[in-house]
Amino acid sequence: MAEEKKLFKVTIDNITIEVEPGTSILMAARRIGGEVAPPAMCYYTKLKGSGGKCRTCLVEVTAGSTADPRPMPKLVASCRTNVMDGMVVRNITSEKVIDARNGVVEFLLINHPLDCPICDQAGECSLQDLSYEHGKEGTRYEFQRRTFEKHDLGPYIQLHMTRCILCYRCVYVADQLTERREHGVLDRGDHSEIATYIKKALDHDFIGNIIDVCPVGALTDRTFRFKNRVWFLKPVEAHRECNHPKCCGKVTLWYRGEEVFRVTARKDEWGEVVDWICNECRFEKKKTSDWMIEGPTRVDRHSVISQGHYVGVVRPQEVVYDVMGGRKPKLLMDIHSVSEVNEPSIDLSKIEGPAHSTDFEPKKLTN
Amino acid sequence: MIKFTDEKLKKVQEIVARYPEGRQKSALLPVLHLAQDEFGGWLSPETMDYVAGLLKLEPIEVYEVATFYSMYNLKPVGRFVFEVCQTGPCMLRGSDQIVDYIKQRLGIGVGETTPDGLFSLKTVECLGACGYAPMMQLGKYYREHLTKEKVDSIIDECRQNAALNN
Amino acid sequence: MGRQLLLEKIKVEGIRGYETYRREGGYRSVEKALKTMTPDQVTDEVKKSGLRGRGGAGFPTGMKWSFLAKPEGVPRYLVCNADESEPGTFKDRYLMEFLPHLLIEGLIVSSYALGCKRTYIYIRGEYAWIPEILETAIAEAKAAGWLGQNILGTGFELEIYVQVGAGAYICGEETALLESLEGKRGNPRIKPPFPAIKGLWDCPTVVNNVETLAAVVPILNFGGEEYAKIGIGKSTGTKLLSACGNINKPGVYEIDMTISVEEFIFSDEYCGGIANGKRLKACIPGGSSVPILPANLLLKTAKGETRLMNYESLSDGGFAKGSMMGSGGFIVLDEDQCVVRHTLTLARFYRHESCGQCSPCREGTGWMEKILRNIENGKGKSSDIDLLWDIQRKIEGNTICPLGDAAAWPVAAAIRHFRDEFEWHVNNPVECLTRNYGLAHYADPLTPVTA
Ligand SMILES: Cc1cc2nc3c(=O)[nH]c(=O)nc-3n(C[C@H](O)[C@H](O)[C@H](O)COP(=O)(O)O)c2cc1C
Ligand code: SF4
Ligand code: FES
Ligand code: FES
Numbered sequence: 001m002a003e004e005k006k007l008f009k010v011t012i013d014n015i016t017i018e019v020e021p022g023t024s025i026l027m028a029a030r031r032i033g034g035e036v037a038p039p040a041m042c043y044y045t046k047l048k049g050s051g052g053k054c055r056t057c058l059v060e061v062t063a064g065s066t067a068d069p070r071p072m073p074k075l076v077a078s079c080r081t082n083v084m085d086g087m088v089v090r091n092i093t094s095e096k097v098i099d100a101r102n103g104v105v106e107f108l109l110i111n112h113p114l115d116c117p118i119c120d121q122a123g124e125c126s127l128q129d130l131s132y133e134h135g136k137e138g139t140r141y142e143f144q145r146r147t148f149e150k151h152d153l154g155p156y157i158q159l160h161m162t163r164c165i166l167c168y169r170c171v172y173v174a175d176q177l178t179e180r181r182e183h184g185v186l187d188r189g190d191h192s193e194i195a196t197y198i199k200k201a202l203d204h205d206f207i208g209n210i211i212d213v214c215p216v217g218a219l220t221d222r223t224f225r226f227k228n229r230v231w232f233l234k235p236v237e238a239h240r241e242c243n244h245p246k247c248c249g250k251v252t253l254w255y256r257g258e259e260v261f262r263v264t265a266r267k268d269e270w271g272e273v274v275d276w277i278c279n280e281c282r283f284e285k286k287k288t289s290d291w292m293i294e295g296p297t298r299v300d301r302h303s304v305i306s307q308g309h310y311v312g313v314v315r316p317q318e319v320v321y322d323v324m325g326g327r328k329p330k331l332l333m334d335i336h337s338v339s340e341v342n343e344p345s346i347d348l349s350k351i352e353g354p355a356h357s358t359d360f361e362p363k364k365l366t367n
Numbered sequence: 368m369i370k371f372t373d374e375k376l377k378k379v380q381e382i383v384a385r386y387p388e389g390r391q392k393s394a395l396l397p398v399l400h401l402a403q404d405e406f407g408g409w410l411s412p413e414t415m416d417y418v419a420g421l422l423k424l425e426p427i428e429v430y431e432v433a434t435f436y437s438m439y440n441l442k443p444v445g446r447f448v449f450e451v452c453q454t455g456p457c458m459l460r461g462s463d464q465i466v467d468y469i470k471q472r473l474g475i476g477v478g479e480t481t482p483d484g485l486f487s488l489k490t491v492e493c494l495g496a497c498g499y500a501p502m503m504q505l506g507k508y509y510r511e512h513l514t515k516e517k518v519d520s521i522i523d524e525c526r527q528n529a530a531l532n533n
Numbered sequence: 534m535g536r537q538l539l540l541e542k543i544k545v546e547g548i549r550g551y552e553t554y555r556r557e558g559g560y561r562s563v564e565k566a567l568k569t570m571t572p573d574q575v576t577d578e579v580k581k582s583g584l585r586g587r588g589g590a591g592f593p594t595g596m597k598w599s600f601l602a603k604p605e606g607v608p609r610y611l612v613c614n615a616d617e618s619e620p621g622t623f624k625d626r627y628l629m630e631f632l633p634h635l636l637i638e639g640l641i642v643s644s645y646a647l648g649c650k651r652t653y654i655y656i657r658g659e660y661a662w663i664p665e666i667l668e669t670a671i672a673e674a675k676a677a678g679w680l681g682q683n684i685l686g687t688g689f690e691l692e693i694y695v696q697v698g699a700g701a702y703i704c705g706e707e708t709a710l711l712e713s714l715e716g717k718r719g720n721p722r723i724k725p726p727f728p729a730i731k732g733l734w735d736c737p738t739v740v741n742n743v744e745t746l747a748a749v750v751p752i753l754n755f756g757g758e759e760y761a762k763i764g765i766g767k768s769t770g771t772k773l774l775s776a777c778g779n780i781n782k783p784g785v786y787e788i789d790m791t792i793s794v795e796e797f798i799f800s801d802e803y804c805g806g807i808a809n810g811k812r813l814k815a816c817i818p819g820g821s822s823v824p825i826l827p828a829n830l831l832l833k834t835a836k837g838e839t840r841l842m843n844y845e846s847l848s849d850g851g852f853a854k855g856s857m858m859g860s861g862g863f864i865v866l867d868e869d870q871c872v873v874r875h876t877l878t879l880a881r882f883y884r885h886e887s888c889g890q891c892s893p894c895r896e897g898t899g900w901m902e903k904i905l906r907n908i909e910n911g912k913g914k915s916s917d918i919d920l921l922w923d924i925q926r927k928i929e930g931n932t933i934c935p936l937g938d939a940a941a942w943p944v945a946a947a948i949r950h951f952r953d954e955f956e957w958h959v960n961n962p963v964e965c966l967t968r969n970y971g972l973a974h975y976a977d978p979l980t981p982v983t984a
Contacts, residue, residue, distance in 0.1 A: 396697060396698065435719060436700045438658045504659060
C-alpha cells in the first residue's frame with residue numbers, strides 16, 4: 001500500500017467532506033453535489049487557467065483553516081481558491097453569497113439580448129439556468145443594450161457576440177487544443193469581444209470544441225440542421241473509429257426521428273465535455289451509419305432535455321423563430337417561461353406544433 | 368510589403384535583448400510604438416502582422432494587445448492629434464470649454480479628423496498632469512495650462528510646422 | 534518649511550545630470566549598502582523605517598520585501614511601478630522628470646536587497662518624453678560604474694531597463710503590470726499566487742511605486758530609525774502629494790506627515806488656498822479612488838479632532854466619515870463645482886479603464902456611468918440614486934482586482950455625503966442644466982490660515 005495521503009477536511013454549507021490537498025472549493029462542493037455546488041460560468045475543469053472571471057461561483061469563507069480560523073474578508077471565487085484543512089465555507093447558506101450572486105447575474109444580463117426564444121442554446125444554456133434561479137423579474141437596466149453583428153467563423157461555427165459573457169473558455173480551447181489560436185479577446189472593458197480581428201474562418205481540427213464549452217449561445221454549430229430546440233431532440237451515445245489520433249470518437253448524437261441533427265462531445269453532470277472530439281466527427285458525420293450506437297444518454301433530471309418526450313408531432317412545420325416571426329423576443333420573463341419547461345406537469349405532446357415560451361405561461365396550463 | 372529600416376531593426380534587437388532568452392513577446396508594446404511611429408501613425412493589419420512575424424508571435428496575440436491599449440491607433444489619424452484630458456481634475460479647471468473651443472476652431476467633433484488630414488481631436492482620460500490643467504497631449508509632449516489663446520497658438524504652430532515639412 | 538528628503542535638491546541647477554547629482558551627495562546610499570551591508574541588513578533598515586508603499590495601498594515595504602520567495606537558481610525581479618494613472622496623481626512624473634538619478638539610486642539599493650539582476654521601470658506610455666530622461670540617467674550611472682557587472686568591485690551585478698506602457702490605467706495594478714510587461718493585455722491575474730511567489734515570467738517579483746523606491750535612498754542615508762522619527766505613528770517619513778483642482782498653487786509637495794489638512798490647503802507654503810477667493814466645498818485627498826469628503830469632515834474628523842495629512846488621520850472614521858491617503862492625489866473642489874458632474878467623469882474614467890475580465894466591473898462601471906450621465910443631464914429619477922448605490926455595492930469586493938472597488942468607492946462616497954445634490958438634480962431637471970447646486974450646508978465657511 002502506498003503511504004496514506006493526508007486529506008483536508010472542509011465544511012461547505014454544514015456538510016463536511018475530506019478532499020485531497022490542492023482541491024478547489026468548487027470541486028469539493030461538486031463532490032457533495034446538488035445545490036451546494038456553486039454555479040460556474042467561466043471555470044472549466046479541462047481548461048488550464050480558466051475561472052475567476054465571471055464571479056458567479058463566489059462563496060463566503062467563514063473560517064480559513066484550522067490553523068488560521070479567521071474568516072476571509074471578501075467573498076472568494078470558489079473555482080480558483082483551494083481548500084485548506086478545517087476550512088468552513090458557506091454557499092447557499094450565506095445571504096451575502098446569494099446577494100452577490102444575484103448581482104453578478106444581473107450584471108451578466110444587462111447587456112445580454114435575452115433572445116432565448118430564438119437562441120439555439122435555449123434549454124442547455126448555463127446563463128438561462130442561472131437567471132432562472134437568481135434573476136429578478138424585469139430589468140433595472142434602462143439603456144440600450146450593447147450589440148454586435150453576428151457572423152460566421154467559417155463553414156462550421158457562428159459567432160453571436162451579443163450573447164457572449166466573456167468567459168474566455170473558447171480562447172483557452174484554441175490555445176490548448178489547437179496548434180494555432182486565431183481568435184481571442186479584442187478591445188477592452190465593456191467593449192471587449194471575441195473576434196478574429198480580420199474576419200477569418202476558424203478551421204483547426206479541434207476548434208469545434210469551442211461550441212461545446214461556450215456556456216451561452218454565442219458560439220453555435222452552423223451544421224446543426226434546422227435551428228431547433230434541444231428538448232425536441234433525443235440524445236444518443238455513439239462512437240466510431242476516428243482516425244484523428246487525438247480524437248476519442250465518443251459522442252452524443254442528437255436525433256429527431258431517424259435523423260441526426262447534430263453531433264456533440266459527451267458531457268458530464270456539470271455540463272462539461274468528458275472528452276474532446278475532432279471537427280470531422282462533429283461536423284461531417286451526420287448519418288447513423290457513420291456510428292456505432294451505444295444507447296440513449298442518461299440525462300440529468302433537472303435538464304430541459306429530459307423533458308423531450310415529444311410524441312405528438314413528428315416534424316415541426318416551421319422553426320421557432322418563424323413562429324416568433326416579427327415579434328420581439330421578450331425580456332427576462334421569457335427566460336422564466338422557457339425554463340418552465342422544467343415543470344414536469346407540462347406534456348409537450350399536448351402542445352400543437354413547436355412549443356415556444358408562451359406555451360409555458362402558467363395561465364395557459366391551468367386552462 | 369512594409370519593413371523597418373535597418374536602424375529601426377537594430378532598435379528592435381536592442382529592445383528584445385532587454386529580456387531573458389525566449390521572452391521576446393515582452394518587446395511587443397515597445398515595438399508596436401515603433402511601428403506606429405514608422406508606418407503612418409496607426410497600426411494597420413499589415414503592420415501588426417509584420418510585428419507578429421518579427422517577434423515570432425501569432426497575429427492574434429498582436430491584435431489582442433493592440434486593441435487593448437488606448438495609445439495604439441487602429442485607424443488612420445490626422446497628422447496632429449489633440450488628445451485633451453477630460454477627467455475630474457481637468458474638468459474642474461475647464462477642460463470642457465477647451466474641448467468645445469477646439470471643436471469650434473477646427474470644425475470637427477471628438478474622434479474626427481479635419482478634411483485636410485491635418486488635425487484629429489480625441490478626448491482622453493487623466494494623463495497625469497492634473498495640476499497643470501487643462502491640458503492635452505500633442506505627439507510626444509504635453510501642452511499644459513491651456514487657454515483659448517494657447518490653443519490658437521498651438522494650431523498656428525502645427526500649421527507652420529506642416530507647411531515647413533511638406 | 535517641512536522636512537524634505539526627496540525633493541530637497543530638486544531645484545539645484547543641473548541636478549538631472551549625473552555630475553551634479555553625485556556632487557550633491559548622490560549614490561552614497563549605494564556605496565553604503567554594497568560596501569558595508571548585507572542584503573538582509575538593507576531590508577532590515579527599510580523595515581525599521583516603517584516605510585509604507587506610496588503607490589496607494591500603503592503596505593509596509595520592508596515586510597513586502599521579506600515575503601519574496603528565494604528559491605535557488607531562479608531569478609528574482611524588481612519592477613518599479615511608474616504607471617501613475619490615478620486621476621489627481623502626478624508626483625512620480627515630477628520625480629522622474631527632474632530627479633531621475635534619485636530613482637535609479639533607489640532601484641540599485643533595492644535590487645541589491647532583493648537580489649535582483651534585472652530590474653524594470655514600467656512607465657505609462659503617455660509620459661513619452663520621460664523614458665529618454667531615465668535612459669540617459671541609466672547610461673550615466675552605468676558609465677560611472679553604478680550599474681553593470683561587478684558594481685563597486687562587490688560582485689553585485691544589475692541592469693535597469695525602461696519599459697513603456699501604451700495607455701491603460703489598469704496596468705498600474707501590479708499583476709496587470711506584469712502581464713503587460715510580458716507583452717500581453719493588461720488583465721490582472723487571479724491571486725493567489727502572489728507576485729512574491731510567481732510574478733514576472735513566473736519568477737518571484739516585487740513591484741514597488743517610484744516614490745517608495747526613491748524613499749529607500751534617504752532611509753539608507755539616515756538610517757531606518759532616524760527616518761521613522763519623522764512623522765506620526767505608522768505614517769513615517771515624508772510623502773509626496775500632488776495637489777490639483779481649484780487651488781491657488783497646484784503642484785507636487787513633500788510633506789512630513791504631521792501637518793493638518795487645513796494647513797496643507799490654506800497655507801502659502803502648500804496649496805495657497807482656494808482659487809479665485811472661493812470657498813472650499815469638498816476634496817478627494819488621495820487620488821480619485823478614495824472617498825470624497827465635504828469640507829467639514831475633511832478638516833475635522835468625526836470626533837472633532839483636527840484631521841492631519843497622514844495615513845491614520847485621513848482614514849479616521851472609516852469610509853462613512855473618513856477617506857484615505859491613497860496615492861497622494863489631492864483634488865480640491867470649490868463652491869462652484871458640481872459633485873454629480875465630477876463623479877460622472879470619474880465613473881467614465883473607470884468604465885474606460887476596466888479591463889473587462891470580470892462581470893461586475895465590466896458591466897457595472899458602464900451602468901453607473903450611464904445613470905450618472907442621466908442624472909447630470911436632468912434625466913434622472915429619484916430611484917436612480919438608490920440604484921446607483923445598489924450597483925456600487927454589488928461591484929465592491931466582488932471583483933478580481935481592486936479596480937472594481939476603486940470604481941465603486943467614489944460613487945458611494947458622493948452619494949453618502951452629497952445625496953442632497955443628487956436629489957436636487959433629479960428634482961430640478963431644467964435648472965440643473967444651467968447652474969450648479971453650490972455649497973449648501975455641508976461646507977463650513979472657513980477663514981484661511983496663513984503660514
Ligand atoms: C487599478 C489600480 C491601479 C493602480 N495604479 C498604480 C499606479 O499607477 N502606480 C502605483 O505605484 N501603484 C498603483 N497601484 C497599486 C499597485 O497595485 C501596487 O500596490 C503598488 O505598485 C505597490 O507599490 P508600493 O507598495 O510601493 O505602493 C494600482 C492598483 C490598482 C488596483
Ligand atoms: S475588477 Fe475590473 S479591472 Fe479588475 S480584473 Fe475585474 S474587470 Fe478587470
Ligand atoms: S466560475 Fe468561478 S469565477 Fe467564473
Ligand atoms: S485629470 Fe487631466 S491630467 Fe489628470
